[in-house]
Amino acid sequence: MASYIAAIDQGTTSTRCIVFDHAGQVVSVDQVEHQQILPRAGWVEHDPMEVWTNTRQVCAGALAKADLVLSEIAAVGITNQRETTVVWDRHTGEPVYNAIVWQDTRTDAIVNELARGEGGQNRYQSRTGLPLATYFAGPKIRWILDNVDGARERAERGELMFGTMDTWVLWNSTGGTEGGLHITDPTNASRTMLMDLRTLSWDPDICAEFGVPMSMLPEIRSSSEIYGHFRERGVLGGLPIAGILGDQQAATFGQACLTPGEAKNTYGTGNFLLLNTGTEPVLSENGLVTTVGYKIDDQPTVYCLEGSIAVTGSLVQWMRDNLGMIGSAPEIEQVAASVEDNGGAYFVPAFSGLFAPHWRSDARGVIAGLTRFVNRGHLARAVLEATAFQTREVAEAMNADSGVELKALKVDGGMVNNELLMQFQADILDVPVIRPKVNETTALGAAYAAGLAVGFWSGEKDIRANWAKDKEWDPKMSKQVREQQYAEWQKAVTKTFGWVED
Numbered sequence: 001m002a003s004y005i006a007a008i009d010q011g012t013t014s015t016r017c018i019v020f021d022h023a024g025q026v027v028s029v030d031q032v033e034h035q036q037i038l039p040r041a042g043w044v045e046h047d048p049m050e051v052w053t054n055t056r057q058v059c060a061g062a063l064a065k066a067d068l069v070l071s072e073i074a075a076v077g078i079t080n081q082r083e084t085t086v087v088w089d090r091h092t093g094e095p096v097y098n099a100i101v102w103q104d105t106r107t108d109a110i111v112n113e114l115a116r117g118e119g120g121q122n123r124y125q126s127r128t129g130l131p132l133a134t135y136f137a138g139p140k141i142r143w144i145l146d147n148v149d150g151a152r153e154r155a156e157r158g159e160l161m162f163g164t165m166d167t168w169v170l171w172n173s174t175g176g177t178e179g180g181l182h183i184t185d186p187t188n189a190s191r192t193m194l195m196d197l198r199t200l201s202w203d204p205d206i207c208a209e210f211g212v213p214m215s216m217l218p219e220i221r222s223s224s225e226i227y228g229h230f231r232e233r234g235v236l237g238g239l240p241i242a243g244i245l246g247d248q249q250a251a252t253f254g255q256a257c258l259t260p261g262e263a264k265n266t267y268g269t270g271n272f273l274l275l276n277t278g279t280e281p282v283l284s285e286n287g288l289v290t291t292v293g294y295k296i297d298d299q300p301t302v303y304c305l306e307g308s309i310a311v312t313g314s315l316v317q318w319m320r321d322n323l324g325m326i327g328s329a330p331e332i333e334q335v336a337a338s339v340e341d342n343g344g345a346y347f348v349p350a351f352s353g354l355f356a357p358h359w360r361s362d363a364r365g366v367i368a369g370l371t372r373f374v375n376r377g378h379l380a381r382a383v384l385e386a387t388a389f390q391t392r393e394v395a396e397a398m399n400a401d402s403g404v405e406l407k408a409l410k411v412d413g414g415m416v417n418n419e420l421l422m423q424f425q426a427d428i429l430d431v432p433v434i435r436p437k438v439n440e441t442t443a444l445g446a447a448y449a450a451g452l453a454v455g456f457w458s459g460e461k462d463i464r465a466n467w468a469k470d471k472e473w474d475p476k477m478s479k480q481v482r483e484q485q486y487a488e489w490q491k492a493v494t495k496t497f498g499w500v501e502d
């Protein structure tokens with residue numbers, strides 16, 4: 001009998017394949033980074049062919065590392081960086097352009113033009129749950145059709161397909177030009193701005209306003225069902241693909257946030273705080289996104305409120321790669337620990353404008369409060385603290401929208417190995433921060449979605465039973481220090497606004 005489930009996690013910086021056992025423990029991991037293509041300021045692209053090659057490599061790698069054979073894997077789930085947009089030719093399988101990544105701001109003008117209509121930036125919010133922003137996939141599709149020679153005509157002739165990374169990986173895995181499945185799930189579709197949140201179907205009026213032919217769009221299926229199988233002669237040949245969840249929703253599922261009022265925060269390239277709000281969408285009045293949390297087969301759709309923060313871990317990478325101030329991401333902790341506090345410096349990393357709760361595409365990064373006193377240690381602290389302050393902003397918005405007072409915050413992602421950051425996060429939120437034993441919650445969530453579909457796990461009870469606490473950080477900071485620092489942060493945020501002129 002098959003004893004394992006595999007998950008493909010196609011992330012912003014790398015692609016991973018992770019194999020889990022029935023207890024939700026990691027059995028094997030393989031991971032390959034891909035190139036970040038930065039052709040101009042504000043533009044971020046990935047090569048879809050490189051990502052597909054890496055996907056095959058890590059799937060083979062994960063099996064080989066644990067000496068597994070295909071018959072030991074019951075099913076495969078896919079999870080992915082969301083919003084990142086690929087458009088390709090259905091007959092040749094060739095992308096017409098690089099994938100435009102979620103952080104990319106080139107669609108500024110498209111977004112501003114659409115926001116000139118009645119309702120402004122929130123004109124599609126009641127139907128899609130989203131504010132108009134460069135972040136989402138719809139404007140990126142429009143940009144490709146407007147800017148790649150002949151793309152619009154080809155799309156109108158039905159020759160082009162659109163997909164987020166889940167769809168790109170699924171289509172290629174299931175045969176590509178030879179019958180590949182063109183499918184997505186509602187968690188990914190809810191990040192395009194083209195899907196109606198309540199009906200879970202594409203909205204023809206919004207598609208028309210965005211200039212996106214509906215023939216390009218994948219079929220929206222649930223997050224947990226058998227969609228099809230890996231093509232026989234490829235890697236993982238014949239295995240069922242049975243789960244798709246956008247990575248942040250997958251982490252929410254993997255963290256067992258299955259009851260309204262439960263929340264998790266993932267600390268990766270960016271940060272994403274998601275709160276389960278139950279089977280009715282809650283529209284935000286405080287700058288959050290309403291998104292599909294998960295839809296398991298034919299069970300009711302579960303919605304989330306989300307605070308999406310564009311730059312957190314990537315600020316640490318920037319300090320390492322662009323400034324050379326640290327040799328590795330973990331080294332920042334040691335440098336930050338060399339000083340007592342931030343020395344008065346605040347770093348607001350508005351590299352892609354600011355996402356939640358501000359949604360300011362005119363913002364750009366600042367370091368505020370500099371004096372001659374500030375040294376490398378203070379800046380390292382300011383970099384880490386930026387993540388915690390941004391998290392407090394979205395947590396406050398979440399409380400205002402939902403009335404839910406966070407009693408504790410479940411965390412995961414690459415940055416949660418940073419103890420100094422976790423303590424500061426608990427201090428600045430004034431709630432305990434809890435890290436689970438299995439930190440690979442994103443892949444685990446996708447594995448659960450696939451495993452539920454094939455009967456490997458029987459239901460939510462199994463998911464809850466597998467969750468276990470690794471470590472907890474309790475708040476220690478005085479209220480006066482906390483509020484003073486947060487007020488200074490908020491002042492620094494205002495300094496980023498209006499840098500880019502329309």
Ligand SMILES: Nc1ncnc2c1ncn2[C@@H]1O[C@H](COP(=O)(O)OP(=O)(O)O)[C@@H](O)[C@H]1O
Nearest residue numbers: 013268269313314316317329330413414415418
């Ligand atoms: N010890 C650490 N301290 C601070 N940041 C870290 C640490 N380890 C990793 N990071 C940051 O975490 C991010 C990687 O996290 P991960 O969850 O793998 O990201 P993603 O899934 O978005 O690619 C990187 O941006 C890196 O800079």
Ligand SMILES: O=P(O)(O)OC[C@H](O)CO
Nearest residue numbers: 011012081082102268269
């Ligand atoms: O790939 P990650 O972990 O950086 O996640 C990216 C998010 O899905 C973007 O919305």
